[in-house]
Amino acid sequence: MEYTRLSDANVITEKYMDSILIEERLIDSVVADISTEFLGERFDMPVMTPAFSHLKNYEGREHSGLVEYSMAAKECNILNFCGMMENDRFQDIIDTGAKTVRIVKPYADNAKVRDQMQYAESAGAFGIGMDIDHIFGEQGLDVVVGEKMAEQTSEMLRSYVELTKLPFVVKGVLSVSDAVKCADIGAKAIIVSHHHGRLPYAVPPMMILPKIKEALKGRGVQIIVDCGIATGADAFKALALGADACAVGRSMLPSLEKGGTEGTAEFLKKVGNELRYIMSFTGSANVRDIDPSVLHFTGF
Template sequence: MEYTRSSDANIITEQYMDSILIEERLIDSVVADTSIEFLGEKFASPIMTPAFSHLGNYNGREHTGLEEYSIAAKECNILNFCGMMENDQFKKIADTGAKTVRIVKPYADNGKVKDQMQYAESVGAFGIGMDIDHIFGHEGLDVVVGEKMAEQTMDMLRSYVELTKLPFVVKGVLSVLDAVKCAEIGAKAIIISHHHGRLPYAVPPMMILPEIKDALKDTDVKIIVDCGIATGADVFKALALGADAAAVGRSMLPSLEKNGSEGVTEFIRYTANELRYIMSFTGFSKVDEINDSVLHYL
């Protein structure tokens, strides 16, 4: 079905992000430090990789695109994510040594959900999680590459939290209601996301972020934002609005296709440098000092 108006949340999200402007605070400012502590680990920056799946071997390279960007995440010392895959593929990602959060699909086969989560823990994952925004499809429950998905209740999510000792991350939160439920079930982090526009007219993650941040202020749930994050300025705006970190996504694909892990390493470093530049320009020397007092809206 073709829509006659643009209900595309990717476009709406980009337009919203571009309407956020940044003021300068230069006097007494110093060169900023982009490092963060996240769920007990130190990382070089709050930029994270996306929970991707189904990336083949570009240009006949030895590793799949998923392994290539995981190698880059390790090289850059940032938190790595991956999505739908079988256990043997995850093992290869774990073997890169990147600290990786394994996002498992909401499979109808609940045994498969639990098996993938427990396997991830057994091979050294940093965290586990689920993309709850892949439950529903146009004809009812979603079917992803031939695999059926299922509704997820709070009890089911709580059972995943209790399954392993790893931090549990819920991906695809786009309301205060779901964010509060995530805190209640014991999730350690959420990813505010519309999964590159699955829901028509989905609210831009950065638009709803301040409300979610406020609702979670008395919890220790960490907030990551994704969708349309392509530059250090996008990451800065997410942090200023209350996120702890931001994940790049399709913006890293051209670098990945062209130069594999080296291309992604270069892209992540460039983006982190841009973040440091904007932090220095706005008088924030550390990531956790950044706030929305420097933001203006068109």
């Protein structure tokens, strides 16, 4: 028999999420309201788009996948994210009218980091951030599409917070230690994530989430979770475990590739409808009222 070891964090994360079951609380329950407030703004649901980059124009359509999903985020009135790109591409996303957080890479060229963040503010971004889980690569520091990355200190992160008036979001937090540092430097939100499994054996974001939530109590930092979120049930579990919101990821890609903006909006609304259904089934009248005791951990 072939002996294989389970090191893929995506597989581990899915397995963990699927091991959590949900009880029903129907009596006195109402149709749930899935609208939410995030960083002071009202959104139609606590489900967000992922910080993607490098998506092509699928099937030769007019707009890149990045612009198409941003238009879907605008249509669904949800918070939009984007990742690595140059300023002109970011402008295309802003032009869709979607409220967008720009996640800037930890480039070795620190002037580029600062330029992209300042550009985002002047273009009308909703927020800025950095994916700190792309600092290291297999050869030392990471090289992403030919661009070198650099180590990031607390002081560097603090300097980005001080650079603009926009809320700063740290993406790729997977420990209490980093979460507390994010609060200390003045981040307004974190994304608990292993960036689709960059680290072998990475702890599932939802597994570490309750500890992070506890550590950030009273610190004014909102929490988003991503990795493996594909359904309303996944979103529900993330919220019940303490997240303020969650982001879908590669689960969005088939709808985007095939159906563009319309297909993506349909997918996002489906996730929202499933979330409302499960909230209604569990006596969770609104996003703030989800009681973690409806979850049952079956062992993992």
